[in-house]
Amino acid sequence: MEKMTFGSRARGALVAAARGLGIAVAMLPVSVLLITFALVSLGLMPIGIGLLTTPAVFGAVRRYATRRRELAEEWGGVRIVAVYREVPEGAGPWGRVVTVLGDPQTWRDMRWLAADLVPGFVTALLPALLVVYGIEGLALPLGLWTVYADDPYWYAFVPVSDLPSATAAAVLGVGFLLLALRYNRTLLLTHFRFTRAVLGADHTELTERVRVLTETRRDAVDTSAAELRRIERDLHDGAQARLVAMGMDLGTIEALVERDPAKAKALLSQARRNSAEALEELRDLVRGIHPPVLAERGLGDAVRALALRMPLPVEVEVELPGRLEAPVESAAYFAVSELLTNAVKHAGGDRIWVDVHHAEGRLRVSVTDDGCGGARIGAGSGLAGVERRLGTFDGVLAVSSPAGGPTTATLEIPCALS
Template identity: 60%
Template sequence: MKVGSALRAAVRGQMLAFTTLVCSITLSVFTVVSIALIPVGIGIVTTPFMVDALRKYATYRRQLAFRWGGVRIAQPYRPLPPDPRGGFAGHVERCSLLLKDPATWRDLLWLQVDMTAGCVTAILPPGLLAEGLFGYVLASGVWEPIYDADGTYWYAFIPVDSQTTAFLAAGLGTIWIAISLAFGPAMLRGHFLLTRAFLAPTPQMSLSQRVEQLTVTRHDALDTSAAELRRIERDLHDGAQARLVAMGMSLGTIEALIEKDPAKAKELLAAARADSAEALAELRDLVRGIHPPVLAERGLGDAVRALALRMPLPVEVEVELPGRAEEPVESAAYFAISEALTNAAKHSGAERVWLDVTYADGALRIAVTDNGRGGADIAAGSGLRGLERRLGAFDGVLAVNSPVGGPTMVTMEIPCALPVRADAASARKA
């Protein structure tokens, strides 16, 4: 297993070394030349394209760092306006925004490091392996024609001019191979750590991104709260309030008729009783829409099971939670699940839905999967956008995987802390 991982590190190091020499040098030269041509106008048009290409290349290298080395590298880029102006003015605006972003200049600095130190750290695993094998090649007799053509051949610090020194070269080659096999993956990871040092956001950039994110989520939370208040006001005005007003008018009429026409008064009294029952039911539904009693009393697991029973299509529910989250988190998760299930019932054409709620790595994870027609897209759906904003207030994330033809999987993750119950902890230990 170790030999296999070392050989993979050698092959990947060779690929990375080639990439750094070709792509990093090419992008560095063209991007710098494009920026230098901004004063004459040509660079205003070409620079956005070059910076976009540079960012795609840097993103690709971030993905390689995670897949090959397990090194996560966040993206530090500032968001760009969704609809920049067209024409030359649009190029000027986009070029200005890109050059004002500190991440652009860090990417350029990384290219210089990548084509030098990055190339060296990438080539070490395959280079040591190849150099070690060449030591054996020398010992097999190849040293003689080399010596006859050019004289003494220096293999590292060993002058190879006889079979004895060739065997010494083979011994040193064994050391190189051993180092490559033992430390090749670590050396490749060192390459990715060097990449992270230049491509990851600085603390100042992370703080700026965090402030921008909190500003957006604050506005979203205020908008959502205002929308909820308007909904409650509308539901009260159109539902329970109207019924209570009608009931009050009916009681006034009953008071006038109770002596003149007791039969009619009795009929109106029955209607008023029915109105009061319907108003009470509407108030209960309204309260359930604000914060379901089952959620407050029994937690998220039982609340989503009760929610699934009210869905117009079958919902299979799996909940594995070691405890209860804070009330705002539970409420956000409940209504996010409710909206996802409602979307699946209304728009997916599915016959069945699967709901999984788990907790791992400090986050509440929710997956809603249906066997519908697929094609769901966050950018195209206002419902999914609203769901994303609801989760964003808690630093949550939403991911949608919905190929045309289905199935559709909506995954939600909300960072939170869940106290572990004693029985769950003892079960894990057992």
């Protein structure tokens, strides 16, 4: 390992002091304001105002905590895991409040805000204090001691009242600077580790997260097995049966071509139709596994092609400045296909609108129809299958479908664009 030079150590100590000072200066007003707003908002709950303000206030707390996690990883290499409960799409004020206040991570954020006022503030400020106090000690024999009104002025444990005592204080100041040189980065790292201890998700929540991921992966395996069985069944009942029939027809034609040319000609026509139908079924089967347009042109054009095959008018709006990963594209495509099929079969509407866009690291697709409404995600429904498919990628499905319509199904998948 390359040995650090004095210059690199000094730069590291100063950077740690500046970063710690920035955190300390910002945390006091921000933490006090957020705690105050949170308490006031909770106090306004009985009269209904808190139903509107609480999600916004705790959302601000979440964003502030998220920013501190980002700084901990960027400046200290300390990764802080958080598991937040997502507010359901289309939830009302009461639903948002229940989700936010029922989230253990919300109260962990609030506990961290309170802890940040004292131990968090001190651990963030210490690197800067060592540097500033050390510089003050060096400045005392240069005449700074004459400025102080106290006689003597205590610098740490040294009473400064004249030049010799100021010189002794300067020696002590060098010691503080050496401590800063050696320990400033460690002190800032200690602050971030303290933040992780208070702010990070506990073992129970991480275990729950693993359980959810295990279930979604199991659902993905079951779905894949069912898909393979469907493909096998389609091949057996469709193309394979037609090819067998075509082979039998060709054998009969071979026997009749000399004795009954007219009959042989009719059988040839039948064999040609069977071959065309078998080819079409194979194309449909391949398209159902992975549509060529999806592989060649991406999700946007694949959804547009899908819309053209629907019996109802479908308006598609796409805003994707890049390509998604192939598994995400495939999952999103078949989810949209299922949502469109459900809308055509069950909604009883006249038009469908599809909106596809990517923002803030998430793919978001909305499928809206002007039908009768009443759609629900339940066991055995196509929507439940879509939800399981998306769960494999940590995606979610939300359905807003009041009686009388309209119905909007929105899917979100965290992903990046190439």
